[in-house]
Amino acid sequence: MVANFTERLDLSRAKYTFAVVTMGGIGVSALHQLNGIVRERRGRGLDAAFAVNMPGNFPPLMRSVPAGKCGEILERADRRLDEIAEAIGSGRPVSPGFAPLSGLVNALSYGSLAKSARDAGELFSVSDACTGCGTCARVCPAGNLTLVDGRPMWGRRCELCCACLHFCPTEAIQLHVMFGTEGRGRYRHPDLTVAAMEAQRGQNVPAPDTPAVQGRLPGAPVLF
Ligand SMILES: Cc1cc2nc3c(=O)[nH]c(=O)nc-3n(C[C@H](O)[C@H](O)[C@H](O)COP(=O)(O)O)c2cc1C
Ligand code: SF4
Ligand code: SF4
Secondary structure (H helix, E strand, C coil), X not given: CHHHHHHCCCCCCCCCCEEEEEECCCCCHHHHHHHHHHHHHHCCCCCEEEEEXXXXXXXXXXXXXXXXXXXXXXXXXXXXHHHHHHHHHCCCCECCCCCCCHHHHHHHHHHHHHHHHCCHHHHEEECCCCCCCCHHHHHCCCCCXXXXXXXXXXXXXXXXXXXHHHHCCXXXXXXXXXXXXXXXXXXXXXXXXXXXXXXXXXXXXXXXXXXXXXXXXXXXXXXX
């Protein structure tokens, strides 16, 4: 999805390229990936790269943070955005200052996990708590979900973003990878609406056989 988004950018006259990504605290795979793509397209990687720490949204790996703690993290993120806006406004080159584990997370995310994600349909289950409301299908950014006889069916272009889990009003969906998602909490940004998710659905959908693209930022440790 990051690769497809980048395809839509015209970099031909760009003098200063920057990227801002959110992260759940372990690393910033999307920055590695973006940097690799930008370098491939214009012979030089990103001039500035920023990560904003947010609450984690992948419960199979990290339990969701409690509501009170979320508020603190979001306030810090707002302050961080002010700093980032200042740096971008002045056109400063900024190296990302990666966490030591980011190279590892990158290798894992865009290795076996990303490749298998597209076929992740069988890794999900839905319980009898499902009311057939269709919210999961509306919010899926990849357009990977359809309702069949009032129950969600997963296709073959999943990005493992977990939006379907987090937005389900009855917590009927579980994802059976790593530690699973049962009782591990749900998170969605308090300002994010179903309508906003629906409006961007399918905009950057990769073809099912699109290979994951790897990249590495200057200064980032190479672990694999
Ligand atoms: C497809 C996808 C990939 C992600 N990759 C990473 C990652 O490599 N490292 C990381 O720390 N967090 C990663 N995250 C976590 C989110 O960036 C973080 O939890 C999210 O910003 C919180 O949600 P919000 O920004 O929508 O409020 C990823 C999230 C998604 C949906
Ligand atoms: S969002 Fe939840 S309740 Fe609604 S259709 Fe999907 S699984 Fe069922
Ligand atoms: S919402 Fe995210 S996790 Fe759920 S099916 Fe769509 S891409 Fe996969």
